Amino acid sequence: MARRMVIIGGGAAGIGAAGAAKAAAPSAEVIVYTAFEDVGYSPCGIPYVHGKEIPDFTSLFLAEKQAYADAGIDVRYETTVLGFDPESRTVQVEGEGPSGYDALIIATGFDYKPPGVPGEDLGGLYYVKNIRRAMEWDKILDNVRHAVVVEASPLGLEMVTALAHRGIDTHVIDPHPWALGELCDPDIVAPVQESWAEMGVTTHWDTRLLGFTGDREGHVRTVATTDGELPAELVVVATHKVANNALAVAAGLRTGSTGGLVVDDHMRTSAPHVWAAGDVCEIPHGVGGLPLQGLTGSHAYAQGKVAGTNAAGGERAYQPVYVPWGMVAGTWMIGGAALGEVAATALGVPHVVGKATGISRARYFPGVRPVTVKLLAEPRTLRLIGAQMVGGEGIKERADFLALAVRKGITLHDLASMENVYSPPIGALNEPIVTAAQAGVST
Known part of the structure; x- marks a missing residue:
């Protein structure tokens, strides 16, 4: 008999899990329950449609609904899951009787923390x-x-x-x-x-x-x-994101200090045959092990892939996170990786700082913008523990690289002598990361 896999939630984590499950076990029956009209779109793009940078909302959909059906994924739209029972391995869906599962993945995402003030039920x-x-x-x-x-x-x-x-x-x-x-x-x-x-x-x-x-x-x-x-x-x-964990808590699953579900490196929860992924769970930070909840869509999708693979009988692990982040705000790009100076100070993490301002491309090339890079490192070893940046371009790529550098134990000495691309349209002679590292080494 085909393995029956149920996924609650159709966001990045849920769809990532569904695709990974079908890849690991093509004969498996994969059912995705979502309370919404759609799955597989990018909510992160919504502000940019509102701001007119993106022309319409249709651009945010990753695939047509038929594509999921063609892939063998049974998506049940506008369907409310009332609860699940890990002991009997059943899911209760509104308007239906209990339905069994072999493996269950919780991908119920987040809610915004309620404002908690008078008038929060008003329209607008x-x-x-x-x-x-x-x-x-x-x-x-x-x-x-x-x-x-x-x-x-x-x-x-x-x-x-x-x-x-x-x-x-x-x-x-x-x-x-x-x-x-x-x-x-x-x-x-x-x-x-x-x-x-x-x-x-x-x-x-x-x-x-x-x-x-x-x-x-x-x-x-x-x-x-x-x-x-x-x-x-x-x-x-736009309050803090909190885990949408009501179904899981009612079923007795363990939560951590953030309110997110506690999972291991295979995204298994405290209940047998139940996995979780995305904003509903918490993941350890690679620097110090601090539990984090409410990360990015890329984290949710990757966690879903791990959960779906393992729930389908495969083998895949998820690592602690170093959280590369970045965004466009105002007329600037900002971003970073792991710990910033404020966070490190609040956590009592000793650090030294190297900071420098450079440029995004050759000084004579049109469109050149400043780029400020701040690097944090352990005082004795100068091992990188975090970075933050602001500039006109190139922040995302630097954030990705520096998160990996933290993960791999790269030092300021390594960064101070690293090679960099020099090409007038895309890179200046002096890479700002190198200059910041050199400033940190000399402190």
Whole structure:
């Protein structure tokens, strides 16, 4: 009899798991349950459609629905899973009787942390997640004059920029002293904040949300904060991502300090025959083992591949993460890998810093932009433990490389003498990573 595999969730982790399961066990029956109308699209692209950098939402779909059917993946759309029982190996679906499984993968993703203030049930509060809702909100944006973004998280940065591109009077409020306060160093994010000011964005740092007030129709009209009251016909709630773990918790699965499901390197949960992947679980950081939850789509997809392969009887392991990250915000690219200076200090991790500003291409080539690189290393060994960067281009590639460098134990000495590409359109004579490493070696 064919192995019956059930996946709850149709995001990057769920679809990655489904594809990997079919590859590892082509005869397996693979069923994906999703509460939404679609699977296999990029929610990360939604802010860029809102900002008009991407022309339409159809570009965000990875494949037509028929492609999943042709691949032997049975996707059950707009279907609510009520629960599952690891002991009997059954799943309870709304409107159906219990259904058995041989292997179960939990890929239920994340929810935004509720604002927890009066008025959070008003209309006009936008949680960027589902593409069909985003299509509806995009039409509304044409008539919005004033918007508030709650918290300068990664999504918050993208949406602030998108709203400014739409010509909307935009305010951002955040309880930290600067944007990405728990992830990014203030000197790295400062150019982004300066560019926002040039775009007409008003920022409110060290500011707490107090509540929302609405009109007679129940639609938000103002946002109350510790820095005063702000007008708004639209509020983007970009609070911290929390694990959507209700089904798993009800089934008795173990969660960690982040609220994410605890998994091993094969993405197995605490329950037999149950795996998990994506934002619903927590993964150890490669530097110090700190558990992390709510990473990126690439992490979710890779975890799904591991979970799907192993659930189907294959063999694949997932490593601790060093979290290369990057984004476009304002008129800049920012990014990094592993630990920044603020995070390292908060965790009590000793470090030395090497920092330098270079250029993205030859000084005489059109479009040249500055690139600032900050490297963190262990004081004695000078082994790299993190990096952060801001520039006009080339941040993603440097972040990917530096995350691998941290993973492999590369030192500032190694980076200070590394070779680099010199080509006027794409690389300057002096690579900023090299210059930053040299500054760190000399400290």
